[in-house]
Amino acid sequence: MIFKIHLCIFVLLLNGFLQVTKGAPSNVYLDPVKQGRDVILIVIPGAYIRGEAYRPLCEELQRQSSLRLHVALTTDYVANLPNPGEAVIAINNALAEFQRRGLDESTPLFLSGHSLGGAVIEQYIFENADKISGVLLWASYFSETKLEDIPVPLMHLSGSIDGQVTVTDMTREFEQLMELHTRDQEMVYRLPVVISENVNHAQFASGPMPLRVRREDIPAEIPSEEAYEKLAKVCSDFILVHTPNLNDAESKEQAKFDVKTAVAETNSFLQPIFEARGMEEKRKIRSYKYSEWLNTAQNLVANISDESQDRILTQSLMYDYEEDLSESVPSIVTDSSQRVVITARGILRPATGDKRSSREIAAKLKTQEVISTYLSAEFGSTVDCRAINENCLVIAMDLASKETVDRYKDRGRQMSFADDMEVLSIPEWDQTTLSYSETASTMTVRSSIYRSPMEPYISGESGVQYCNLLSPYRAIEWLYVLSLKPYNG
């Protein structure tokens, strides 16, 4: 019986396999336009995009490269959806064809995948690392693989206004590169992560885009020809750096310099995003997690005059579990050196869908009224939750590049803030989250607020202000990415 089932499955698999080979993928070849060293580039397209769509970028690459670049654009996947099985067939067909055309087996081989096309060749890359000189991931990344485990030179290249593989996605790869770079300076050449400014997801390809891209991608800002030029330049440098046994040492040095410069520019580009993300939550070494933004929020509520600042210490404690937050209260004590120590409590509520930043920081703060009983100092006016959130956007705009702020003001859905929704009990507040309501042109953010009066005989829940805080990371992700994506109702 079991055997029969196995046989059945086997026949099914075989059938599937035959069907795949029958509708086999095919390749479009772009003949080299230069003399010089032979190099092969095989391209795997994105989901529902045909291989031919990469012709303009690859022709530009052939023009810019000093190498004799032979290109195969793989295409005709079943349902136009690249998959690992067919990609291997397409790659092998291309290699056989190049041999037939007189290239020997030792010709340097580069692979490129756009979007899904990158993911489908991951296994091939691991299994054929010795055959591959380099890989170019175009707006693509391996979601489960660490950068340091990648067995070949590999470049991540994406656009700064890509609405699908976003700059916030690329922070993960970039951080790993920085980490590797501290150990080995060669890593910027081996595993560069490059963001090309003002390029979107579609601009690696050409022609009409599939529905998913149209719904997700940020509208183009520069003509595609300009995008191809920028992208081809970095690709050409990377390929040159990893083409073995070149005799033209000088141009290779220049290409290395250019790759390194592109990585350095990406580093500056990402700094505001890293900074805003760092404000969400950090872990003290071998200790608890805190949030810089929660500390700031508490200080805004306290609004103590500058002269008295050194008499209070604001800190925060970030929890992993909702139960821990709901059982906690913010605390205020006077320490042995007569300093007032306030500990705010909070938790990150995770991102969903296409976002990388936390949905909110649920925050438990002490009211100014309570603080003022611990400390005779001058206090300014206190703030509600809305004002803290408004402040968060201001800070994100200060961090963001001028170009990003201009683009947001010009074309982004503007973030605005509604008055806090007052709730009357803690259990009720526990159920609330920061509300985001979006229209084609605006995004309205609204917090709930729970405030308790000061009751001298009840310590914990006396004089508290609970808020749903906008995360600085979300605010910056809004400016760089989310506000610019098409509004899909």
Ligand SMILES: *[C@@H]1O[C@H](CO)[C@@H](O)[C@H](O)[C@H]1NC(C)=O
């Ligand atoms: C702090 O207090 C001063 C003086 O009342 C006020 O001008 C300022 O706006 C307050 N800060 C915030 C963040 O509300």
